[in-house]
């Protein structure tokens with residue numbers, strides 16, 4: 332194949348199609364004479380056991396017992412070698428290589444005439460020749476490109492390659508024994524009616540010629556595989572990076588959240604460390620810290636201290652409970668916040684006692700502030716509609732006087748306010764106090 336073969340007892344292949352066309356034109360019926368090999372076919376023609384062969388080359392030997400039609404099919408002959416062999420181009424470069432040739436082929440006759448020095452191996456068929464090359468019994472095989480292609484594909488002889496051109500191309504004709512040479516004009520006439528379309532259809536039906544440069548295919552596979560691997564690695568890397576970035580982004584989100592929480596906790600801690608938890612006023616610790624700084628600041632302007640204490644607060648606790656006492660402390664703290672100026676510092680000193688450091692305030696300013704607070708306390712209805720009052724002790728910070736000393740004077744003034752009946756403002760003047768009802 333693709334030229335001819337017996338398939339389930341029937342003649343098939345390209346030659347059978349041409350023969351059918353010719354037989355139809357001639358209006359004759361052909362009878363098949365099966366043979367096992369090309370040599371046997373030629374022998375039968377020589378012996379006159381069959382009268383026609385549908386597709387063969389003309390040669391000097393064959394002229395002796397056959398007459399030939401016009402050429403109706405051309406096919407190149409090629410050299411086939413194992414893949415490790417170099418490209419030889421043509422018979423000129425065969426050198427000392429062994430060339431397998433099917434017995435009875437015109438090529439054998441051609442080689443004998445034109446290349447007698449080439450060592451040939453006679454093989455029974457094209458398939459045997461190809462196998463001989465594949466097995467290493469021969470270095471080369473020469474045959475028709477079309478049939479070689481079919482055998483290589485059928486028998487999966489992947490290690491073989493086309494290594495060059497193999498002599499003259501096949502010029503295939505119908506051969507008849509001399510006895511029927513008179514039929515040739517009609518046969519030629521029939522062949523000339525075969526249209527180009529019909530030629531092409533026959534060729535396409537039987538020639539599945541695939542020219543494959545295996546090394547390129549392998550290279551293409553390798554390149555493809557490397558490219559694919561690279562692409563897969565890249566995709567995997569990208570996926571990993573994306574997942575890593577997502578993870579990082581999530582961790583960053585967590586970190587930012589934690590930082591905010593930490594900042595909030597810190598703020599809260601800071602607030603707790605500086606403030607009294609019940610009244611939310613600054614605490615004694617913070618107040619001490621501030622007066623320490625004031626002590627160190629020589630540019631500090633005139634300031635005064637107010638100490639104030641709720642009168643008879645124990646009675647409130649005892650009469651209405653500690654919780655009501657707490658509420659009153661909170662309400663008083665709120666009054667202090669409302670009354671003090673922006674730059675004053677009000678703090679809970681402890682228990683029911685509060686302290687206000689009035690910056691940039693002389694004794695009159697401090698007294699005015701204490702008065703405002705006292706008035707506000709008086710007009711306020713505290714929890715449970717309770718009315719309370721406060722006693723105040725005020726001292727102006729003297730030049731170079733330590734705060735602590737001033738505080739003691741204010742405390743003394745407060746004590747005096749208490750002892751004089753409470754609900755009053757007492758001012759420290761030197762080591763004595765002035766009292767205001």
Ligand SMILES: Nc1nc2c(ncn2[C@@H]2O[C@H](COP(=O)(O)OP(=O)(O)OP(=O)(O)O)[C@@H](O)[C@H]2O)c(=O)[nH]1
Nearest residue numbers: 640641642643644645646648653654656657682683
């Ligand atoms: N509810 C409440 N009571 C407190 C708090 N701290 C101190 N006290 C109470 O305040 C009261 C202070 O009583 P005292 O020191 O006797 O003074 P007072 O009853 O106000 O009398 P004078 O100060 O002399 O007018 C006590 O009963 C304390 O228990 C507090 O945080 N909450």
